[in-house]
Amino acid sequence: MLKSWLSGLEEQYSGCLYAKDSIPLLLLLKKVLSKVHVPEETEKKIAKAASEGVVVYAIKQQSQLNALIIRESAAARGFPRPSFAHDTNMLFWQPFGKAIRTILALLLLPLFRRQSPEPHPRAFVRKSVRRGDAVIVHLGMSELTPNKQVEDSLSQLLYAQWEMDRPVLVVPTLVSYGRRRDIERESLINILFGQTEGTGTMRRVITFFRYSNKASLLCAGPVNLREFLAENKDLSREEMIDRLRGELIERIDEEKTATVGPILKSRQELISMVLKDEQVQRAIEQRGSGNRKGYEAALKEAKRYLNEIASDYSEMYIELWDKVLGWLWNNIYDGVVVDRDGMTKIRNLSKKMPFVVVPCHRSHIDYLLLSYVFYKHNIQMPFIAAGTNMLFWPLGAVFRKSGAFFLRRSFRGNELYGEVFNGYLNILLQEGLPIEFFIEGGRSRTGKMIMPRYGLLSMIIQAYAGGACEDLAIIPVYLGYDRIIEEKAYLKELGGEQKKDEKATDVIKSGKVLRKRYGHVYVNIGEPILMKQYLESQDKTYAEMSTEERQRLYRKTGYEIVLNIDKVSVVTPFSLLSAGFLWSDRRGISVDDLMEVLGHFRDYLQARKVRFSETFGDMDKAVTSALGLFEESNLISRVGEDEDLPDEGEEVVYSLPEENRLNLEYYKNNILHYFVPVCFLAASVALHREDVLSLQEIMEDYRFFKKMFRHEFIFDDRVDDLEEIREVLLYLSQKGMVAISGGEAGKFASIEVKGKGKRNLVPFAGLIRNYIESYWVVVRSCAYLVHGRLPDREFTKKIRGLGERMYQKGEIRRSESLTQSNYANALRFLEDMGIVSATEEAEKGEKRPVRYWSISENRTALEGLRRRLFRFL
Structure with missing residues (x-):
């Protein structure tokens, strides 16, 4: 009997874990462990x-x-x-009866067997695994x-x-x-x-x-x-x-x-490391003019710059933001929709190399959105590059503690500041710390991607090429919102009002903002650029490149980043519905007509395999919900049924006031880049009265639009224009809108618009109508420069005035065409064409040089542009 009883103790170890809970576990830890x-x-x-x-x-x-x-x-x-934890005393957490048996096993078995339980706990690991138990x-x-x-x-x-x-x-x-x-x-x-x-x-x-x-x-x-x-x-x-x-x-x-993340040095340690950097030391010595007193003054200046630049990361602030932003996303917004596969991709990359996340910039909230999402997905927090305009009280200090580091808008004329900032970036990458920066520079007021800025990107590439790290992942990220909280401020700036300095109240205006719901927030991850592989794929090594070739590399990389962001942008009910209202200049649209147009837009987007928000699982439900939110926000109004007109009694019409078109333009622009190729083609078809068009005519119009709107949209120059048009024509052919006539070797020669093809293409052409009108206003405004140059502020005012008059006279029909950003991009196009030129001159009493606009003596190009542009109106 004793032998039988002792044999029952042979698998009683202090490391055993049992399915049954112990009293200490139930009382002390059970709830916390859950x-x-x-x-x-x-x-x-x-x-x-x-x-x-x-x-x-x-x-x-x-x-x-x-x-x-x-x-x-x-x-x-x-x-x-697990049934066993090797070399770990779990006795206190075992059920009482099991714990007593374990103690008896430890005491009695050595006495009767002259050895510990069979034969040692390490052998129990082997035995447990062989019978299939987890340990x-x-x-x-x-x-x-x-x-x-x-x-x-x-x-x-x-x-x-x-x-x-x-x-x-x-x-x-x-x-x-x-x-x-x-x-x-x-x-x-x-x-x-x-x-x-x-x-x-x-x-x-x-x-x-x-x-x-x-x-x-x-x-x-x-x-x-x-x-x-x-x-x-x-x-x-x-x-x-x-x-x-x-x-x-x-x-x-x-x-x-x-x-x-890796072990983090203190702020002062990082600053000291920057100051010891050879290039920073050389810049300090040059600023110090070679003497001791000058060197000490330059060193003091460098320290002042670093105190302005350097982050002061604190976990306490990250935990605070976790609570604040968690409340924000679930009270002001309806939650954050995250690309989980993309997050896994970032997490896996972060195990192998430092990474730089490059999101688009839509809202002040962007500064902490990615940190919040990374926090929730167990990814190390990035150090965020922010402009010194974000150093306003009190949030500047809070942002610094939350991982932000700060840079000035321009380094021009201050070599020491540039070297100090370069040194700080270099140290962050050397330490393996992730970085986040916005490649557009500032927030997009239009809803479209802004052309990339290359300054910070070039510094990061230089740091990598200089040996800061073995490899580096640059990860494009799309941040999108059903609606943004800065909507009204953006509308004022687009209307020509001067941008105001940042204030804490601009981030969250506690009154009106907190009483509204702004829909969902979206985070999608683009295709990473791995710098080691990317630089090896170039024709020359970075060291062999000239300054001009390096500048081309920065531009190329910047465009690849923003293209990848555009590719993962999400189509939301808000953005699609905005496009459905804005394709026409009509004051109202029936629900039936609206749903028909939205169906055409959705079909085209699906053919392009773009991402739709989760709410598009049921198209009708998604659109109805978005219409309700538009109504609640007084963006649109429902025109009631007329009981005296039985034929129209069931028709529901939505009216869009002119003053609200610009609100919707922002959200239309979120997805407009997906439509650009078909919009250009549709505008070309709408221009011609004949149903049969040659491919050559279409291509001429397409290339004209692409050249003119170079500063409006991000184009992928790796894709041939003809191939892009061919894909659009194949889609339209499948939909029965056009018939394609072949030429030699299977190439397209012409198209014939079939049935309702032209009618169905009109909404696509209408999506870019406001841009055509904006550029027409600026082309007409060149007449103001005939009698002499004008300062930028005065010339811009004249353009706005002419646009208002043309709109009131009906020469242009879209109120959203009267926007400052469109005018600015049109001027850049005219400058590229050599039609106008801009010079900057320092003037007394002005902090910055004043820009003057002049018109070219050769008016042939301007007249040719006037005639061609007018054809599309």
Whole structure:
């Protein structure tokens, strides 16, 4: 009987974990442990591993708390629950009866058997795995530090795999206690409780209870031991163990870097590193004029610049923004729709190299939107480049603490500032810290992508080429909003009002903004540019490029970034509905006509395989909901049914007041780039009265529009114009709008507009009508320059005045054509054509040089443009 009773104690170990909860666990930790977040990606990895073999969880530190977190998370989510934690005393957390049996086993078995339980806990790892149970093993902090317990447990895993056919999958597992970065400095707290990398028990418990709602269970890709043994069969057992341990630790460390980032030096340490940079030192010496006193003055100036530039990252502010922005997205907005596959792509890239995220810029909220999304998806926080205009009180200090660093609009004439800023960027990349900057420079007031600015991009490419890091990922990001909170301010600026200085109240105007709902926010990730591969694909190495060739490289890279942003922009009910109202200059449209036009627009977009928001699952429901929000916002109004007219009694008409067209123009522009090729073709078809058009005529009009609107839209110059038109014509042919006549070798020669083709193309042509009208106003305004040059402010005022008069007289019909941004881009086009020219001159009493506009003596080009443009009106 004693023998039978003793045999029941042979598998009683202090590391055993049981399905039944203990009283201490229920009383102290059960509720807190349930708050631990397990990302969907982690669940999928573990579920896949469980379907393929036996799961072993590998963690770096021996930890009761980590073992309990894995146990509870597994039990709650249905993936393999560990039955044993090797080399970890879980006695306190075992059910009372089991704990007593474990103690008896430890005391009695050595007396009667003269040995510990059969034969040692490490053998129990092997036995558990062979029968298919999940277990937890720890790896120690570094593969460079010998650890017999770790080596024994890994050895037992390898033996288990040798003895069984079913694969053993070791899952590198990280328990992240909140999102606090490791800080590279010793403090009293660190000395007493341990740094966050080598967390002591006391700190781990305190940190977990403080940040339990932010704790996460993460895992990297598992190591298949059957494959590992096959790949390393020539190694000795000890070498295999070392390699396996190193591989698992490396994967956990990569996961941690992706989540919280590399060890962060203090602000002052980073500033000191910049000041020691050779190029910065050289710039200080040059500014100091070679003498001691001058050098000290220049050094003081450089420090002042760095204090203005440098971020002062604080986790406390990130946690504060998590609460504030979480409330914002779910109260002012209806939530953030995130590209989850894109987030996974960023997370995986961040394990291999530093990265730079380059979003489009629509709203002040953009500054913290990506940080919020990264925080929620366990991706390290980026350091955000912001203009010094964002240093307004009190949010400037808050932004700095939240990871923002600041740059001036222009470095011109200040070489020292440029070198200091370059040095700071270089140090950020050297330290492996992610960067975020807006390639458009400022917020887009029109809803379209602004032409890229190359300054900051060129500095980042220079830093990479100079050896700041081995590789670098540049990641385009689309940020979109159903509606933006700055809508009214943008309308004023488009109408010609001067841009005002930033104020805290511009970010969130607590009164009116907080009482409105602004729809959804969208975050989509574009195709990353990997700089090592990208530069290797160029005709010359970066070192061999001339200054002019490097400038071309920066322009090319900038355009690839904005093109990739455009490609992942999302079509929302707001943007599509805005296009449906604005294709015509009519004051109202019936629901039937509106739905017909929206159907044509949607079909074309679907053929181009663009992204639609999730709400487009039901087109009618999405449009009805958007119409309701437009009505609530007084953007449109419903014209009631007339009971006295039975034939029209069922018709519902929506009226769009002229003063609201510009509001909708912003959202139409969010998706206009998708329509540009078909708009150009439709405008060409609408111009000709005949139903048969030669391909040559269409191509001439297409190239004219593309040249004229070079500053309005982002064009992919890698795509041949003829190929782009061919794709549009094939689509229109499939829809029965046109018939294509072939030429030699299968090439198109002409098209014939069929049936309702011309009628159905009119809405597409109407989408760019306001741009044609804007450019017509500016071309007409050139007459003001015939008698002499004019300063920019006066000339712009005359253009606006002429536009208003032409609109009132009916010479142009779209109120949204009367916008400052369109006029400015039209002037840039005329400047490119050599029709007008601009010069800048310094004038007394003016802070900045004054720009003057003049007209060319040769008026032939202007007259030719006037005639050609007038044909499209």
